[in-house]
Amino acid sequence: MDAIEVIRAKRDGVELSAAQIDWVIAAYTRGDVADEQMSALAMAILLNGMNRREIADWTQAMIRSGERMDWSMLDRPTADKHSTGGVGDKITLPLAPLVAACGAYVPQLSGRGLGHTGGTLDKLESIPGWLASLSNDQMLHVLRTAGAVVCAAGSGLAPADKKLYALRDVTGTVESIPLIASSIMSKKIAEGTGSLVLDVKVGSGAFMKTTEAARELAETMVALGSDAGVRTVALLTAMDRPLGRAVGNALEVEESIEVLAGGGPSDVVELTVRLAREMLEAAGVAGKDPADALRDGSAMDAWRRMISAQGGNPDAILPRAAETVTVQAPSSGVLAHLDAYAVGLAAWRLGAGRARKEDPVSFGAGIMLHAKPGDLVREGQPLMTLHADETARFERALDALDGGYEVADAARDLLPLVIDRI
Numbered sequence: 001m002d003a004i005e006v007i008r009a010k011r012d013g014v015e016l017s018a019a020q021i022d023w024v025i026a027a028y029t030r031g032d033v034a035d036e037q038m039s040a041l042a043m044a045i046l047l048n049g050m051n052r053r054e055i056a057d058w059t060q061a062m063i064r065s066g067e068r069m070d071w072s073m074l075d076r077p078t079a080d081k082h083s084t085g086g087v088g089d090k091i092t093l094p095l096a097p098l099v100a101a102c103g104a105y106v107p108q109l110s111g112r113g114l115g116h117t118g119g120t121l122d123k124l125e126s127i128p129g130w131l132a133s134l135s136n137d138q139m140l141h142v143l144r145t146a147g148a149v150v151c152a153a154g155s156g157l158a159p160a161d162k163k164l165y166a167l168r169d170v171t172g173t174v175e176s177i178p179l180i181a182s183s184i185m186s187k188k189i190a191e192g193t194g195s196l197v198l199d200v201k202v203g204s205g206a207f208m209k210t211t212e213a214a215r216e217l218a219e220t221m222v223a224l225g226s227d228a229g230v231r232t233v234a235l236l237t238a239m240d241r242p243l244g245r246a247v248g249n250a251l252e253v254e255e256s257i258e259v260l261a262g263g264g265p266s267d268v269v270e271l272t273v274r275l276a277r278e279m280l281e282a283a284g285v286a287g288k289d290p291a292d293a294l295r296d297g298s299a300m301d302a303w304r305r306m307i308s309a310q311g312g313n314p315d316a317i318l319p320r321a322a323e324t325v326t327v328q329a330p331s332s333g334v335l336a337h338l339d340a341y342a343v344g345l346a347a348w349r350l351g352a353g354r355a356r357k358e359d360p361v362s363f364g365a366g367i368m369l370h371a372k373p374g375d376l377v378r379e380g381q382p383l384m385t386l387h388a389d390e391t392a393r394f395e396r397a398l399d400a401l402d403g404g405y406e407v408a409d410a411a412r413d414l415l416p417l418v419i420d421r422i
């Protein structure tokens, strides 16, 4: 077999065989298929698609490129959640300890932010001392100590995806449902979780801009998980506006701690509790209601154990950016529109995200929203505060927000927070 034959087949709209897929993924992982050949194949897949059988074979081949973790030695079921990414999406932070406090183990491998969406590891790294990289034995120790662990995937887990995702990122081939579904699910299946809840975001701040595209991605991923023996469900949730009031690493950790303390913005609390119920149901764990675990302090206790077990100080003062600028309401009325993408792009330009994957992030940078869509505002009232380490960053962040919010006489329609369940 050779790479050109596989590329030509997909270019001409021919279905790839399991043998062709196995071969190309293994050869690419070894370095026998060159990056330029794999990027041509990824572009052919983006343009011509793959059917469900090809996507399943592609996912299995990526899993086989590395190790598959196993948690069968644990005495309780495992459950995980994956979000396709959004603006202000800090849900993993309160959710993982919450589900642990309700009786399931949560072994979560997470990623870093790229572009306008934030990454869970960047958020947690704003806690002084907290370590993202753990060995498998350390992961097991944190799971046994705290019931939940959130850490970076080691190099042994789906190495084919690690290489291919970096290549797709620089070749305009990220936005392909077969490639996104197989990328996410190969890592989640290899992670060894027994059940999985997918939070597929919809709207301007998400990969999937329409409910139809999100539904197709969700259905593809649920089928991949179920076929691999992982109990998988998906929620389609709103990302037309930011989630919560905080966007940016340390700012989002602070908001998550408010949720764990029984407070926090209502949309973050509602989605956290809903996802926790879904995870517990998928894991077959009955008993404690997640809303009670937020009220009685047990989720906060699990958070503190989880952070401490990974070297972090749960009582540490979090980093703050040196400079702030406030954006005021231009008139009185209703905040009719607050675009998730515009806010995400502004936070990125303030330093909360990175332009290249090796860049550092600013932990204190980001945006605090003082009003959410539908709120009444008065002219001159603060709408949001921008945080950055250098004043030079404000101009481009304000440009990103230009046209991204509107005060009007009446509210505009918003997507429901939970749009559908698959």
Ligand code: URA
Pocket: 084, 165, 174, 179, 180, 181, 183, 184
């Ligand atoms: N997240 C992933 O892990 N892979 C993709 O392809 C897109 C988002």
